[in-house]
Amino acid sequence: MHEFPITQQIIKIAETHAREAGAVRVIKVKLVVGDYSGFIGDSIQMYFDVISEGTLCEKATIEIQRVKPKLKCESCGELFERVIFSFACPKCGGEGLPTEIGKEFYVDTIEIEQ
Numbered sequence: 883m884h885e886f887p888i889t890q891q892i893i894k895i896a897e898t899h900a901r902e903a904g905a906v907r908v909i910k911v912k913l914v915v916g917d918y919s920g921f922i923g924d925s926i927q928m929y930f931d932v933i934s935e936g937t938l939c940e941k942a943t944i945e946i947q948r949v950k951p952k953l954k955c956e957s958c959g960e961l962f963e964r965v966i967f968s969f970a971c972p973k974c975g976g977e978g979l980p981t982e983i984g985k986e987f988y989v990d991t992i993e994i995e996q
Contacts, residue, residue, distance in 0.1 A: 885921055888987075889929035893939050896992050900938045905994035908942040912993075916949040916986040923948065951984025 896908045911930075915923050923946040934940050952961045953969060957976025961983065969978045 885925040886929050886933075888921060889926050889933055892926070892930065892989060893934055893937055895989055896942070897938045899992045900994045903994055903996070905938065905996055907995050908939045908992060909995055910943045910945060910991075910993040911939070911989060912945045912947065912991040914947045914949060914986050914988050914990045916951065916984040918951045918984040919987040921987055947990065949984055949986050952981055953978030954981050955979075 892911060892913070896911050900908050913923075913926070915921055915926075926946070927944050930939070930942075930944050934942060950963050953964050953971075954961050955971035955974060955976040956979050958971060958974045960971050960973040961981070962972055962978060964978065965972075970976070971978055
């Protein structure tokens with residue numbers, strides 16, 4: 883349910899950008915969404931389709947680039963995706979520690995029609 887207010891903000895950001903650029907409509911909004919961001923891309927898409935009606939974003943598409951979480955090996959510094967039930971580095975066997983990779987959530991690009 884927390885995707886509703888964030889989707890409202892995405893539309894607000896896209897509309898502001900479009901107006902400032904003198905656009906007649908928004909064609910596409912590209913988001914970067916980490917798997918650990920707490921946001922579900924499908925829910926954002928669903929809300930976007932409903933909330934954007936009557937705005938410059940109506941009929942715009944949302945493209946979501948997912949970012950998989952990565953651990954960082956405390957021994958060799960390797961960044962790697964965690965294997966289920968293991969924190970071991972595939973390069974050296976050291977222990978992987980959490981990073982911020984996979985927690986991203988931001989508007990990457992907004993495509994508009996002039």
